[in-house]
Amino acid sequence: MLRNSFSTFQKLIDAVFCTLFFLLSYWIRFEYLQGGQEGLEFTFIKMTPVLVISTLYAFHKNGLYRAQRFTSKFYEILSVVRGNIAGIIGFVIVLYFFGDERLSRLTILIYGAVSTLGFIIIRLLVRNFLRTIREKGYNLRHVLLIGNSNQLVEYVHTARHFKDSGIKFLGWIDSQGIAKEHDVPEIEISYDEYKKSNTPDAIVMSYAGVDSAKSQDFIKTHYNDVVPIQILPDLSYSMVGHQVEDFGGIPILGVNQPSLNPIELFLKRVFEFTATLIGLLIISPLMLLISIAVKLSSPGPIFYGQERVGHDGRTFKMWKFRSMKMADDDTDKKEWSNKENPRKTKVGDFLRRTSLDELPQLWNVLVGDMSLVGPRPEQPYFVEKFRHEIPGYMLKHKMKPGITGWAQVNGWRGDTSLHKRIECDIYYIKHWSFWFDIKILFLTFFKGFINKNAY
Template identity: 35%
Template structure:
């Protein structure tokens, strides 16, 4: 039944994409030659020639979309990931079409039309996909999710998975139970019943209709893990294990030899290459300067409101630790009463913090207090994307207790980061944040930065 449903969804996605790409291409032709908006000094070309290349355009595009797994129901891509993959597929399709027009000399296709079609097709397909996702999310919210999931583990990741899956319509999971490994095998976890211990998994699999099992504990003996995997295979249950993110990163080793003696070390980040650092710096300068210019009226409005709301300066400068352990003054809009730490000392902000001003609570809720850090980015203290900088007091504390914490200072700190867009900010686990920061450092790319910047617009979790 699930396979049949997946085939129906794939067919709907495919049909909509075909309609969107054809409609987008024809709309570009109309806009270029028939709308009257753009001049056509060489007259209106034969529309039949453009219609003839539509099947080729469609096939190439569908092939590329399939290659990006955009018809895979199990891939469960985020909206941001899907958006960028669609842009890539459309861009490659139009480039291939342009290259073909140089070879095909019997008719001269308008480069302007192809360029316009690139933009319109991206808009149409993303609008279609957005509509489909909204419909799927609506169905899951009002009619329930279809895949029964059991999570096995004793750690905090179990609670995180339950909470995230319950609140995120992207996941078609209905968490029906938790299996414990060593702790008490009864009660509930975040309202989900504990079904028993993992050692009794065969009986539990027999009693419950389970579609997928996620194991969060990596300390389970290898033989036991294989036994669970084989049983899942017999019952047609999908089996997944939470990855050891830190272990995955440290497995990316660099090897060199001295006189034939092999030496292993941690693989360097892409940002150790001078050209990549140059690209990132150029992106920082361009975007921060544009942001400061465009947002200057908003800066002025916020500054006036802060002054009217409470006594004290508009901006708040705080010492932070950046690249290579250097100190710098990070700039923010003041969101708390003046001298807020006089009575509390150096502490993290907490939810509903009484030290916040009325304006400050609003600014923090929507990350507007961070905007002055564009100045830090422009002058080179920070980057747009990177590990969030911490105060010297906390850095001294964390580097003693959190493994590899100081490795996150090998690059410039960022206004936003991979940990932040995944909800790890404020009073959350430093160990988890560090893992996400190190993953970003090891896997940096310009496209990864752009993805994080786009996700930051909607990343309001734990913003207080």
């Protein structure tokens, strides 16, 4: 009962608190800041339902009334912020078209701050409440697994990763031995026998390879059952995730397109641009000293620009402090990085070991060619070579290249295993989030700059 009515209950809570936040904003504006005003303006009373409806609609469009069992706390907070801003914008548009400008703009601004903070706190309290009651055995979702694909294994791992999801596995039919490996009860009978005495909340099904036709047969047989059936397509060949689009009612599955959150991508860009700008100002004296040292170390320019392959295969010029003597021909320029390169200068050797030669790439971040965090870019010559030798190599270009990355903080840099680096890059893209970037930046400061494989 709680599971079926919770969305309505959440809307009621939001409507009540939306009104209270608006009332509080009015009080702050006219009672606290202005020193008192008799009674409430009729405009305020008249427009409150408009604000409530606009907010609830915006929250609905941002998915805040769907089940949040597999939604991270961070993403839910972002959805609240985005939904609340959209609700306020809708409210202001209605005010404008009704030609009613008597409602204080300052009141609306105060409401924006109060309500955003308030709704975030409410959502966090609701999450804690749901976690508590689920730990006591309420509001659980009892799921029956059917099939033998790795997608079901991932589903189990994901459900257990989100500890407050409330997913309880009743058992696993036709797992072909997988169930025992993942601590899910193996059910030896068919679903037709099982359903005579059991009613799960949902069936999650996925078959791999030649067994995939079993899913279609099951749906044809049990389509009219009251138990919801969910199919997990076998995407074992999809290395970086997938995207689902609706094309006039036809679902289209993109198998080599990572599902990247646009809000977090925007946050990533804003954060990196701001951090880079501040960082360049702070380290400018250091960069000046390095420039002088490079110039004195050997003839040639201070900076070295090399063509690299970036996001979606586009090329750009990546900048570094020059760490070697100038190459005599293009063959030398295409050589793979190695520790014993005779062209390295003493200054260059130090810069490479400390990764200080990478500092000019902050300019690449500033202009948008690179990110602070991402897969390291390679020269076009090596990209063309590796794309035919290493499965999944080109998938690293699904995101902007970075100054540092998951491979680098795990020690895979310089003349180390290229396969391991690609494995780390694909893991990064598949599991990317704004907070994953922050984690990598912290790890870079602690162990990424000075590394035994840096040269």
